Amino acid sequence: MLEIKSVTCVKQERCLFESLSFALDAGQIMQVEGPNGAGKTSLLRIIAGFANADDGDVTFEGYSISERYDDFAAELLFIGHKTGVNGQLTAYENVCHWLDVHGYQRAENIYDILAQLGLVGLEDVPVRTLSAGQQRRVALARLWMNNAKVWILDEPFTALDKKGVAMLQQQFMHQLDRGGAILLTTHQDLTAQFSGLKKVILEYRH
Structure with a gap:
């Protein structure tokens, strides 16, 4: 469904990640892990099409999102670390x-x-x-x-209590059951709830 092909990101002359490749399939949940500054949010923004990679490409259902972004955007739901609500x-x-x-x-x-x-x-x-x-x-x-077929979520469990966490995890299940895919960052341990959880681990690079 979603494929990241040899993606490289450089910020302020520091390479966050280089030639990173992985695929996210229908019905799959994937967690991006890494220390602060490793580039987790930068990676999500590149995959969502909000930022450009220094090298590599992101494809969705076989086409480059840079060439058909409107088509991809129609299948994407992105929620960032900030809530994005109007106070x-x-x-x-x-x-x-x-x-x-x-x-x-x-x-x-x-x-x-x-x-x-x-x-x-x-x-x-x-x-x-x-x-x-x-x-x-x-x-x-x-x-x-x-x-939307693809959910990209940056720390969605932030500020939620236990009931909120459980409710959100249940909605994740619904998304996966209907053939959707989820890519997220979180400090929440999801291994018990999602046996098929995949992980992408970023290291802090000096």
Whole structure:
């Protein structure tokens, strides 16, 4: 499905990784591991098409994403380390805005999904008044409202409590069961929940 071919990334004259290659298949979850500064977020941004590699290529279903990025973007859901929510809008308005921007129809069950995410009674208050964990849940609501084949997630478990972690892991299962793929960074141990978990390990390079 998604193939990383001999990708190299250099930042401020330091090579983060060189000639890195791996593939992410349908129904597969893959975790990128490494110390701070190893280039985990840089790798995710390159694969998502938000940054250019210094060498190599990323292909999706056989084509280079640089040549047909709009096609790839239609099959991609990216959630970065920052929540990407608008603090002036409510949780409900944030979800509606995201759906509108990405061309999805507004689901009738938005309030139900926000309730599942533990935001009962908080759907219509400005997001800036919510805790970090609650803001993270607003951002993660996108995972319940899309049909993207590829999810790329940078530290999605940040600020979540145990219930939130379990709920997110269950949604991961749903994505994999329907033939989707997940690439993520996390400090969470996922080996017990996902027996088929693959890993890409980056080393800090001086």
